[in-house]
Amino acid sequence: MQIRKIHHVAYRCRDARETVEWYGRHLGMKFVLAIAExxxxxxxxxxxxxxxxxxAGQGNVLAFFELPKAPPMSRDANTPDWVQHIAFEVGSVEExxxxxxxxxxxxxxxxGITDHAIFKSIYFFDPNGHRVELAANTATPEMMQRLDEVKWEMLDEWxxxxxxxxHAAWMHEREFEAAAE
Incomplete structure (x- = not known):
């Protein structure tokens, strides 16, 4: 078996209508399907x-469940807010x-805009408290090759x-150097 693509990613929402309208208004996502049972x-x-x-563009689908009889939504208290998020690619830094x-x-x-060397991104929260990232790629083929060459060594060391x-500290060194000046 080989995975072809992500069919959809699903999150919980407080209010389905509010969520559909928010993603449409702020991120241009079209409402494509509703299922209720x-x-x-x-x-x-x-x-x-x-x-x-x-x-979510290019065959990607973002889905939400509104669960009116479930206890109120909350986050995992042991996971920092910045960890769990969904990131969408945009076409350019200007965009x-x-x-x-x-x-x-x-x-x-x-x-943000946060410079990750291979992409720049911004972060914000949707009306449900889910962190959203928008990212614009800035990597060169050489940068990606450097990262590819060390990925297993990095994972083994970690x-x-x-x-x-x-191994990839070069990605953020200039950011920390600028902050120290």
């Missing part, structure tokens, strides 16, 4: 839900900058030591 098809549990699907300005004008707090290997 009184029972969960896989487990047959009685648990009504609304399952909405949004077009990223324009989107940041639009989001901020709409009252959405945005972190597995042994649980300390950040320095």
């Amino acid at each position: 009184d029972r969960v098809p896989s487990t047959h549990e009685p648990d009504p839900y609304m399952h909405v699907f949004l077009d 990223l900058e324009a989107t940041r300005a639009r989001l901020e004008a709409a009252g959405i707090a945005v972190v 597995s042994r030591t649980k300390r950040a290997p320095k």
Whole structure:
């Protein structure tokens, strides 16, 4: 078997309509499908839900479940807010900058533009508390080759030591040097 692509990624939402409208207004995602049931098809549990699907571009689908009978949504208290997120690629740094300005004008707090050397990104939260990242690629083929050449060494070192290997420290060195000046 070989995976062809991600069929969809699903998250929980507080309000399906609010979520569909927010992603449409702020990220241009089209509402493509809604499924609602009184029972969960896989487990047959009685648990009504609304399952909405949004077009995230290039065959990618972002989906949400509204679960009105479930306890209120919360995050894993042991996982920092910045860890769990979904990242979408945009076409250019200019598009990223324009989107940041639009989001901020709409009252959405945005972190970044953060320079990751191989891409630049911004971060913000959707109305459900899910962290969203928009990223514009900036990598050269040489940069990607350098990273590819050390990925297994980095993983092996991390597995042994649980300390950040320095094989790719070049990616953020200039950022930390600028902050120190």
